Amino acid sequence: MxxxxxxxxxxxxxxxxxxxxxxxxxxxxxxxxxxxxxxxxxxxxxxxxxxxxxxxxxxxxxxxxxxxxxxxxxxxxxxxxxxxxxxxxxxxxxxxxxxxxxxxxxxxxxxxxxxxxxxxxxxxxxxxxxxxxxxxxxxxxSNTVESLSKSVMEVTAGRTMVGLAGLVTIGVGGFFVVHKGLQRSFTDDLISVRSEPSHNEPKRAALVVAGVVGWIGRGVVTALVGFFVVRAAVRFDPNEARGFDQSLRQAAESGLGTALVVVCAVGLIAYGVFCLVSHRFRTLEE
Incomplete structure (x- = not known):
C-alpha cells in the first residue's frame, strides 16, 4: 500500500x-x-x-x-x-x-x-x-454572518447548528493561532525558509516574524467571530452574530476590547505583509 x-x-x-x-x-x-x-x-x-x-x-x-x-x-x-x-x-x-x-x-x-x-x-x-x-x-x-445565522435558526435544530458552527469557527481560530502561528507550520509551504527566525537570513527571518504575528492576528479575529456566533445561538438571537467588521466594532466598545482590536489590526496588517512577501517563496512544485 x-x-x-x-x-x-x-x-x-x-x-x-x-x-x-x-x-x-x-x-x-x-x-x-x-x-x-x-x-x-x-x-x-x-x-x-x-x-x-x-x-x-x-x-x-x-x-x-x-x-x-x-x-x-x-x-x-x-x-x-x-x-x-x-x-x-x-x-x-x-x-x-x-x-x-x-x-x-x-x-x-x-x-x-x-x-x-x-x-x-x-x-x-x-x-x-x-x-x-x-x-x-x-x-x-451587509452582515452576512448575521443573515446566515438567522436563516439557519429558522429551521429545525438550527440553533444547535449555529452553535456548532460558532464552536468550529473558534476552533479554526485556535488552529491559526497555535498551529500556524506559534508552531510556525506555515514555513512548510515556503521554499528555503526555516521555522526558527534565527536560522534564516534577515529577509527570511522578517518573513517568519510577519507570518507568526499575522497568523495569530488572523486567528484572534476568526475566534472573535466564532464567539459572537456561539453567543447568538445561546441567546437564540441571530442579531447577536457578527462578521469580521461588526465583531471588531463590538469589541472596541470597551477599553480592553480596544486593545484587542489593536492586536487584531496589527495582526491583519502583518498577515497582509506576509502574503505580499511570501509569494516569492511559493512554487507550484512545493
Missing part, C-alpha cells in the same frame, strides 16, 4: 513539474493571487485601526469592505479588475492544492476541506470585486 502511495505521489509531482517546465509563466501568474490576498488583508488591518480609534464611520474591516475601499479610490475600477484576476488565480491555486494532496488520513482530509472552503471564500470575494469593477456597483455592506 505504501509503495502504491509513493508511486502516486511521484506521479503527481512529476505531472506538476512537467506543467511548470512547459509553462513557466504559470508560477508568476499563480503568485499574483497572493499579492491580491495581501491587499485585502492589509486594507482590513488599516480599517481595524480606525475602528480602534473610533474614527471608522463607514469603511468595513472585512474582505468586502476592502473591495469597497478600492472601489472608492482613484483608478479603483481598473485596480478591482486586477484584484479580481488575482483572487480568481488564488482560487485556482486552492483547487490545485486540493487535487495534489495524497492520502486518506485525518490531516490530509482536514487540509482538503480547509483548502476547499478557502477557495470558495476567495471565489465569492472575486465575484464581489469583479461585479464592482465591471458594473460600478459598490459591494453591499
Amino acid at each position: 505504501s509503495d502504491q502511495s509513493s508511486t502516486a505521489d511521484e506521479a503527481v509531482a512529476g505531472a506538476v513539474d512537467d506543467i511548470v517546465e512547459r509553462h513557466p509563466w504559470l508560477e508568476q501568474v499563480f503568485q499574483l493571487g497572493w499579492v491580491a490576498k495581501a491587499l485585502v488583508y492589509g486594507l482590513m488591518g488599516f480599517t481595524a485601526i480606525q475602528i480602534a480609534r473610533q474614527t471608522a464611520a463607514s469603511d468595513e474591516a472585512s474582505p468586502e469592505g476592502s473591495v469597497a475601499v478600492v472601489a472608492e479610490a482613484s483608478f479603483g475600477r481598473p485596480l478591482l479588475g486586477v484584484l479580481t484576476v488575482g483572487l480568481l488565480l488564488y482560487f485556482v491555486w486552492r483547487l490545485v492544492s486540493v487535487a495534489v494532496i495524497r492520502g486518506n488520513g485525518l490531516d490530509e482530509w482536514a487540509h482538503r476541506v480547509g483548502y476547499a472552503f478557502s477557495g470558495i471564500f476567495y471565489l465569492l470575494l472575486a465575484y464581489t470585486a469583479g461585479k464592482a469593477a465591471f458594473t460600478g456597483v459598490d459591494p453591499e455592506e
Whole structure:
C-alpha cells in the first residue's frame, strides 16, 4: 500500500513539474493571487485601526469592505479588475492544492476541506470585486454572518447548528493561532525558509516574524467571530452574530476590547505583509 502511495505521489509531482517546465509563466501568474490576498488583508488591518480609534464611520474591516475601499479610490475600477484576476488565480491555486494532496488520513482530509472552503471564500470575494469593477456597483455592506445565522435558526435544530458552527469557527481560530502561528507550520509551504527566525537570513527571518504575528492576528479575529456566533445561538438571537467588521466594532466598545482590536489590526496588517512577501517563496512544485 505504501509503495502504491509513493508511486502516486511521484506521479503527481512529476505531472506538476512537467506543467511548470512547459509553462513557466504559470508560477508568476499563480503568485499574483497572493499579492491580491495581501491587499485585502492589509486594507482590513488599516480599517481595524480606525475602528480602534473610533474614527471608522463607514469603511468595513472585512474582505468586502476592502473591495469597497478600492472601489472608492482613484483608478479603483481598473485596480478591482486586477484584484479580481488575482483572487480568481488564488482560487485556482486552492483547487490545485486540493487535487495534489495524497492520502486518506485525518490531516490530509482536514487540509482538503480547509483548502476547499478557502477557495470558495476567495471565489465569492472575486465575484464581489469583479461585479464592482465591471458594473460600478459598490459591494453591499451587509452582515452576512448575521443573515446566515438567522436563516439557519429558522429551521429545525438550527440553533444547535449555529452553535456548532460558532464552536468550529473558534476552533479554526485556535488552529491559526497555535498551529500556524506559534508552531510556525506555515514555513512548510515556503521554499528555503526555516521555522526558527534565527536560522534564516534577515529577509527570511522578517518573513517568519510577519507570518507568526499575522497568523495569530488572523486567528484572534476568526475566534472573535466564532464567539459572537456561539453567543447568538445561546441567546437564540441571530442579531447577536457578527462578521469580521461588526465583531471588531463590538469589541472596541470597551477599553480592553480596544486593545484587542489593536492586536487584531496589527495582526491583519502583518498577515497582509506576509502574503505580499511570501509569494516569492511559493512554487507550484512545493
